[in-house]
Amino acid sequence: MRLLIVEDERRLAASLAKGLTAEGFAVDVVHDGLEGLHRAGEGAYDLVLLDIMLPGMNGYRVCGALRAAGNDVPILMLTAKDGEYDEAEGLDTGADDYLTKPFSYVVLVARVKALLRRRGGGGSPVLSVGDLRMDTAARRVHRGEEEVVLTVKEFSVLEQLAVRAGDVVSKAEILEHVWDFAYDGDPNIIEVYVSALRRKLGAERIQTVRGAGYRLVAG
Numbered sequence: 001m002r003l004l005i006v007e008d009e010r011r012l013a014a015s016l017a018k019g020l021t022a023e024g025f026a027v028d029v030v031h032d033g034l035e036g037l038h039r040a041g042e043g044a045y046d047l048v049l050l051d052i053m054l055p056g057m058n059g060y061r062v063c064g065a066l067r068a069a070g071n072d073v074p075i076l077m078l079t080a081k082d083g084e085y086d087e088a089e090g091l092d093t094g095a096d097d098y099l100t101k102p103f104s105y106v107v108l109v110a111r112v113k114a115l116l117r118r119r120g121g122g123g124s125p126v127l128s129v130g131d132l133r134m135d136t137a138a139r140r141v142h143r144g145e146e147e148v149v150l151t152v153k154e155f156s157v158l159e160q161l162a163v164r165a166g167d168v169v170s171k172a173e174i175l176e177h178v179w180d181f182a183y184d185g186d187p188n189i190i191e192v193y194v195s196a197l198r199r200k201l202g203a204e205r206i207q208t209v210r211g212a213g214y215r216l217v218a219g
Contacts (some may be wrong), residue, residue: 001046001116002026002177006036006062007078008054016049019105020112024139024152024159026178033057037065044176045073047115050095052079060093067094074115078103127162130218132201134162148200153178157193161206161216170213 003020007013008031017027028043030036033054040048040062048066052059063075077095096118097111127134133142139155141148150158156178161169171190194214198206207215 002028002044003047003049003112004036004040004043004045005029005049006033006040006054006059007031007049007051009051016105016108020109022152023109024156026156026176031055033059033062037062040066040073041069041071046119046177047074047076047112049076049078049112052077063095064093074119076108076111076115127159127165129162129165129216132162132205132218134159143201150197150200154193154196154200157190158197158201158216161214165216165218168209168213168215173213 001024003025005013005016005020005027007016007029010031013029013031017029020027028039028045030039031054034056036048036050036054037057050059050062054062057065059077059079063077066073066075074097075095076097076099078099078101080101096115099108099111127136131144134155135141136159139152141150141155141158157174160174160177171187174190175187194206194208205216207217209215
C-alpha cells in the first residue's frame with residue numbers, strides 16, 4: 001500500500017514516514033499544500049494523510065479540489081485545531097476521517113488501517129491463494145498449517161502479488177507500491193525479494209513472465 005503524507009512539520013512528517021514504512025507501507029512525503037494536491041492528483045495512492053494548516057494551499061482546499069476532480073482516495077486529516085466546526089468543515093470537504101494533534105501513533109495506524117479496509121469494501125483481510133494464506137491485518141503468512149516468517153519488504157512484495165493472484169504484476173507496479181517515489185536504485189532489487197519468497201514458499205509459487213513481471217499461482 002502506498003501512502004502520501006502532506007505535512008509541513010518536518011520532524012513529525014519524518015517520524016510518521018519512518019513508523020509507517022516499518023509497518024510495511026510505501027510512504028511519500030511533501031510539505032506544501034500545492035505540491036500535495038499535485039502529487040495526490042497524479043499518484044496512485046491508497047491513502048493521504050493531510051494536514052490542515054499548510055503553506056501554499058490549506059488542507060481543506062486540497063481535499064475539496066481532489067474531490068471536485070473525482071479523486072476518491074481516502075483522506076485522513078491531521079490538525080492542531082480542535083472543535084466541532086473544524087471537524088465539520090474537514091468532513092464537509094470530503095475527508096474520510098479526522099485526527100487532532102497531539103495524537104497517539106497507535107491510534108493513527110489503527111485509523112489508517114480502518115480506512116484502507118473500508119476502501120477495500122470491508123472484506124476479509126485474509127488473502128488466500130491455494131494453501132497460502134496472508135493475514136494482511138496481523139501481517140502473518142501460512143502455507144498450509146505452517147507459518148512462514150517474512151521480512152516487512154518480503155511481505156509487501158508478496159501482498160502485491162497476492163491481491164492480483166493469477167495476473168502478471170510488473171516490476172514497476174511493485175516498486176510503486178512497496179518502495180517510494182524517491183527510490184532511484186536498481187529496480188532489479190525486486191528479483192532479490194522474489195528469490196527469497198521462492199525459497200520460503202516454493203519456487204513454483206511465483207512465475208516469471210519474461211519481459212512483463214511476475215505471477216503468483218496456487219502451486
